[in-house]
Amino acid sequence: MQAIAHQTLNKAEDQEAVAAFGQRLGALASANDVLTRDNWSSASLGDVARGALATFGGDRFVFSGPDVTIGPRATLALTLMLHxxxxxxxxxxxxxxxGGTVSVTWKIRRHDDKDALDLTWVERGGPPAVEPTRRGFGSRIIRMGLSGSGGVELSYETEGLMMRATAPLHQIQEA
Structure with missing residues (x-):
């Protein structure tokens, strides 16, 4: 896919957009690799998170959370969101x-008599977070959340960005 995209778009004027497209394809390839291990039926949330962020420098991330299995649709959504x-x-x-770091944590909590997954992204050690003036495709992907239906809160703090995504557990475990 990346080779086809590169050949198709190699003369495009906006090479930054072409590079972003290639990186998004790479993120999807990472999700595909994780899903292939279990015949596209499920994936470990921790494996998905680590795979999606591997190209950004694994030593800059701290991952923490219980072993949670998620379905293919949530795997793709989570991969794109984290990317x-x-x-x-x-x-x-x-x-x-x-010296900047990112903490990616998740937990299962009870909400309205149902289990929900909370995933948190916390940036520290960088510049203050500033809310963007324009919302592009990447912003829409982030706001789609874990299941494609929202449930995302963004907080632009002086210490860095904080994002919290919540979704019903049964939704993210669907095949």
Whole structure:
């Protein structure tokens, strides 16, 4: 896919957009690799998160959470969301500073008599987070959340960006 995209778009005027497209394809390839291990039926949330963020420097991330299995649709949504968050962090946030780090944590909690997954992204050690003036495709991907239906809160703090995504557990475990 990346080779086809590169050949098709190699003369495009906006090479930054072409590079972003290639990086998004790479993120999807990472999700595909994780899903292939279990015949496209499910994936470990931790494996998905680590795979989606591997190209951004694994030593800059701290991962924490219980072993949670998610379905293929949530795997793709989570991969794209984390990739966009990391891309933004590399351009404007914690990953743009040498000492910046990102914490990715998740937990299962009870909400309205049902289990829900809470995933949190916290940037520290970079410049203050500033809310963007324009919302592009990447912002829409982030706001789609874990299941494609929202449930995302963004907080632009002086210490860095904080994002919290919540979804009913049964939704993210669907095949």
């Amino acid at each position: 966009e968050l990391a891309t933004n962090a590399a351009k404007y946030g914690a990953l743009s500073s040498p």
